[in-house]
Amino acid sequence: MTTPKPTLAVWKFASCDGCQLTLLNCEDELLQIAGQLQIANFPEASSQVIEGPYDVSLVEGSITTPGDAERIRRVRRQSRILITIGACATSGGIQALRNFSGDLAPLVYASPQYIDSLRTSTAIAEHVQADFELRGCPIGKHQLLEVIAALLSHRRPNVRGHSVCIECKRAGLSCVMVAHGTPCLGPVTQAGCGAICPAYHRGCYGCFGPMETPNTKALAARWRELGATDQAVHRAFRTFTAAAEPFRKEADAHDAR
Amino acid sequence: MRYVLDLGGLGQLLAALRQRGFRLIGPVVADGAICYGEITSAADLPAGWTDEQDGGTYRLKRRDDGALFGYNVGPQSPKKYLFPASATLWRSHPPGTADTDDEKPFAFIGVRSCELHAIAVQDRVFLGGQHPDPLYAARRDGAFIVAVNCGQAARTCFCVSMSAGPKADAGFDLALTELTGEGGHRFLAETGTPRGEEVIADTPGAQPASPRDATAADQIIERTAAQMGRAMPAVDLRDLLYGNLEHPRWDDVAARCLTCGNCTMACPTCFCFSVEDVTDLAGRAAERNRSWDSCFTLDHSYIHGGPVRTSARSRYRQWMTHKLATWTGQFGTSGCVGCGRCITWCPAGIDITEEVAAIAADT
Incomplete structure (x- = not known):
């Protein structure tokens, strides 16, 4: 009997989906990923969702609503390893421009009273612990594959902080x-x-x-x-x-x- | 022995090198600069191009005499080929696949005196001592070098003060001096090795040089030597730097230093690298890669518990003190050849000669 494959979940918060697309765009390597990990929860790729907990969660997007601030805690509780992917998840993203201006909702929406959002857009790590933060807008395919490969072989990802x-x-x-x-x-x-x-x-x-x-x-x-x-x-x-x-x-x- | 070749003769010389199985590497215009790249004939050389350099700036310019080597050193050096930026040290692969690596030996065309000195420095680093580096050795072995004596100096050049130029004095098979004035566009060629002599013998256009050509070439080199845009202060650099480890100038330069690592990437003698192990997704193949690293990164001084040199001050001091002082104790020469690349290619325009002068003036 073989050991079951580790499970992978992909989560979306406030984001453009570009980082998830980087994963989908892996094409050939995506098949290899599917060979090593059970893709258990990835709504952008499949409507079949397997219940958690999950071994690895990839989290895209920033926290911009009270609901998401709650949801990220549930994701964290269900995830053995949580990796944030992309500029939104790691720094708040382009939508964090709102952090530096007045309330924009009345300018954008006819009935802003229906909008239930936070005043700021914040990184995932400001709410829960992230085990690894992968940068980029969007993330790079090679770095994503490197992080996943490193995870699978229990080594440190070769992702450096230099210029x-x-x-x-x-x-x-x-x-x-x-x-x-x-x-x-x-x-x-x-x-x-x-x-x-x-x-x-x-x-x-x-x-x-x-x-x-x-x-x-x-x-x-x-x-x-x-x-x-x-x-x-x-x-x-x-x-x-x-x-x-x-x-x-x-x-x-x-x-x- | 000194010879003279015209443009056709230079073409014959390059053809003779190709005929002997060399891969020609020479100056090419790329990315708005004169870089090193693969060439096949003299037509690939940067005819009529030159450059203007200063701290943090480089501009490609036209010149009207059609000179092929009428430029100063560019962003790259032969290090690009002898110690490549990225290389695989070993690879384990599934049965049925294998690596092939039978690169032809290099012939470097247009290597300047400072670069010859830099190659000699890296030879000591990689080939001296008990554990020669096999990758460097394989690339260096049999490399043919056609040097060029500089016909002009940039504002960032200071090879004279580092005793590293502008005249190629050793480490070449052939050394050319380009003459474009009276008497036509031609090259004075000096042989440095029996191999250089053999290649010249295979170059039908090479004629013995007249005393007049030889004098013209000597004058060009003298003129270049007098044109140096900068000079390393003539002080004992080891005494100066060892005696000033806490000098306030380090804080001053740290405020300007971007810790981006450009100086170390452009430097023809900087040899630091990092080694990373990579595995594939399926866990079937693994490889160990090495790539250029820089003492300006935090990981460079990372030991158990964290990096040792966390401040920009400590990293700039480490780089400059190693380059100019501790290098001598380690390898028997200075690590600096006065090429000026770290000055030109620093996006902030930090000038190593100015930093030394500032410390020397206040000691």
Whole structure:
């Protein structure tokens, strides 16, 4: 008799589903994942749901409603290992822009009294313990497969906290800031995307959030020297991981309002 | 022995190297910079291109004399090939699959004096001592080097003060000096090894150089030496840095340092790497990979319980003190060859010579 396969659940909170799609887009590897793990609860892929508890939960999205703040606790209780995936789950996502403005609901909805949401969008780890946080907007397929493979063989995932610059230079790319004068968030952003924007001669947008020791102040000063306005610096830090503390603070420091 | 070749002769020289089974690596325009890449003939060389460099900036520019080597060192160095950014050290695989690895030996074209010195530094790191690195050895073994004496210096160059250039003095098979003035576009070629001599013998266009050509080449090198944009302060760097481990300048540079690691990636002598074990989903195949690492990452100094160098101050100090001082005790030479890459390719424009000067001025 063989041992039963570990079970996998995929959960969605406030998000665009792009990170779950990264899993679905694995295609060939998805079959391999299904060979090693029992996909027990993944509504985006199958309407068949097996009851928990689960060995591994992948959690996408941020907490934006009182209901979700409750639901994440139930997910945590049912999960032996909980891994958050993507910018929403790890920092609050683009919807965390609401954290920095007044109540927007009356501007958007005709009857805002029916909207039951929290004032802020927050990361999963601010509510329950996350055993591993996988960054990205969206997450990268290779990093996701690496985390799952590492989990299956009981080893530490090879996911590093250093800058995008290191993977950019490993890929043999020339620095877009130095060679083109293009402002780039690479030096303060965590690696993992494969330096995809510099590969197309664009500056990094910071989708993977702050790297391990981000010197945002020094980078912002360099952006200003390259001709970026304070507003441009403010906006650059206020995107997909706006609520991540180092980016939040740097955006605040360049807030013209 | 010194020879002179025209453009056709240079083409014959490259063809002779290909004929001998070498994989030609030379300067190519890519990504808005002059990088190292695979070339097949002289037509791939960056004719009429040059660059302007300063702290944190590099701009590709045109030049009107059609020079093939009329640029300063770019973001990459032969390290890209001899110590590749990522490599698999070993792999276990299911029966029926096997790796093949029979790369041709490299012929590097256009290697500058500072780069020759950098290769010599990495030779000591990877091949010296009791445990030579087999991967580096396999790539280095039999590599043919066509050096080029620099016809100009960038604002970030300081090889003269590191005794590493601009004239190629050792470590090459052939060394060229490009002449574009009176007498036409031609190359003075100096042989450094019997192998270089043999390749020149297979280059029909190579003629013995006239004293006039030899003098013209010497003048170009002298002019370049006088053009150095920067200089490492002429002080005992070991005494200076060992005596200033708590100097306030480290806090000053830490405020500007992005800890991004670009300086170490661009440096032609930086040799740090990390090793990662990877397994596949099914647990059937495993491999051990190594890739360039940097002393600016937290993991670089991670030991049980956490990283040792948590502050940017301690990491910048580690990098510079190793490069300029402890390297000498470890390997018998400085780790710096004065190429200026860490200055140009630092997105914040931090200048190693300026940092040393600041500490020296306040000691």
